[in-house]
Amino acid sequence: MVDIVVIFDFDKTIIDCDSDNWVLDELGATKLFNQLLPTMPWNPLMDRMMKELHSQGTKIEDIKAVLKRTPIHPRIIQAIKSAYALGCDLKIVSDANAFFIETILKHHGLREYFSEINTNPGFVDEEGRLRIFPHHDFTQSPHGCHHPCPPNMCKGTVIERIQASMSMKGKKTIIYLGDGVGDFCPSLKLGDGDYVMPRKNFPVWDLICENRRLIKAEICEWSNGEEFEHVLLHVINRISIDRNNSDNTARLYSIDCKLQTLPGAAQEKAFSHALYVPH
Ligand SMILES: Cc1ncc(C[n+]2csc(CCOP(=O)(O)O)c2C)c(N)n1
Numbered sequence: 001m002v003d004i005v006v007i008f009d010f011d012k013t014i015i016d017c018d019s020d021n022w023v024l025d026e027l028g029a030t031k032l033f034n035q036l037l038p039t040m041p042w043n044p045l046m047d048r049m050m051k052e053l054h055s056q057g058t059k060i061e062d063i064k065a066v067l068k069r070t071p072i073h074p075r076i077i078q079a080i081k082s083a084y085a086l087g088c089d090l091k092i093v094s095d096a097n098a099f100f101i102e103t104i105l106k107h108h109g110l111r112e113y114f115s116e117i118n119t120n121p122g123f124v125d126e127e128g129r130l131r132i133f134p135h136h137d138f139t140q141s142p143h144g145c146h147h148p149c150p151p152n153m154c155k156g157t158v159i160e161r162i163q164a165s166m167s168m169k170g171k172k173t174i175i176y177l178g179d180g181v182g183d184f185c186p187s188l189k190l191g192d193g194d195y196v197m198p199r200k201n202f203p204v205w206d207l208i209c210e211n212r213r214l215i216k217a218e219i220c221e222w223s224n225g226e227e228f229e230h231v232l233l234h235v236i237n238r239i240s241i242d243r244n245n246s247d248n249t250a251r252l253y254s255i256d257c258k259l260q261t262l263p264g265a266a267q268e269k270a271f272s273h274a275l276y277v278p279h
């Protein structure tokens with residue numbers, strides 16, 4: 001049994017673009033988006049853009065078709081399946097939205113590999129319009145984090161909640177993968193024994209390099225789909241081997257304690273036997 005939780009960012013980590021920009025570009029809405037961006041926060045603007053597209057006749061099926069074409073590296077799909085098969089608990093923490101993420105994951109048959117998706121709510125309303133809301137409602141109160149987190153989501157707060165639930169379930173190690181400035185705060189929350197996998201030459205990697213002393217987790221960088229798979233599976237293997245070694249040490253120690261109560265010849269016989277007993 002592996003007790004590892006793997007937490008993935010989504011945009012530019014699982015998929016190879018920013019999903020919001022991908023959808024707006026593909027539907028020809030980028031110009032209006034850029035005009036309005038100086039006047040509105042990101043989430044309300046995405047919601048507004050979906051309203052504009054809806055009123056111009058864009059259907060949910062058109063948005064889904066664009067999402068299904070989102071670039072994703074085949075080795076990343078395989079890495080997710082392998083990490084799951086090795087017994088890891090997989091979760092997503094993303095500043096994209098639930099509709100985009102779920103549509104893309106379902107298209108690749110990946111939805112059921114994840115036990116949790118923490119992101120901005122996104123759903124289709126009764127008029128067939130996609131609505132997008134902030135994960136954290138910053139109009140009520142700021143989330144209060146001083147790290148470079150967007151106003152609608154502090155991923156560090158999400159990680160702290162996951163850490164609290166892990167300690168109740170006896171899960172021990174986090175592997176966190178991300179690329180953006182919003183992935184720095186959760187990286188700071190990781191402890192000794194955890195792993196952070198920043199995407200090399202992306203904003204979170206720069207922040208981690210500049211603040212190495214603040215990071216308690218082991219840092220394992222990656223830059224493309226092949227490295228994502230290779231590094232992630234290597235880290236999972238290493239944790240499993242370390243865990244087995246410490247379990248074996250504990251088991252041999254307990255055998256040793258029992259043997260010391262036996263007389264000499266019986267001790268030797270029992271010890272050679274004990275080493276070959278499969279567990
Ligand atoms: C002030 C401000 N600027 C930009 C954004 C939007 N934003 C930044 S990175 C990103 C992709 C995140 O997906 P992931 O977390 O999966 O990488 C998005 C949607 C924002 N919320 N606030």
Ligand SMILES: [Mg+2]
Nearest residue numbers: 009011012180
């Ligand atoms: Mg990202």
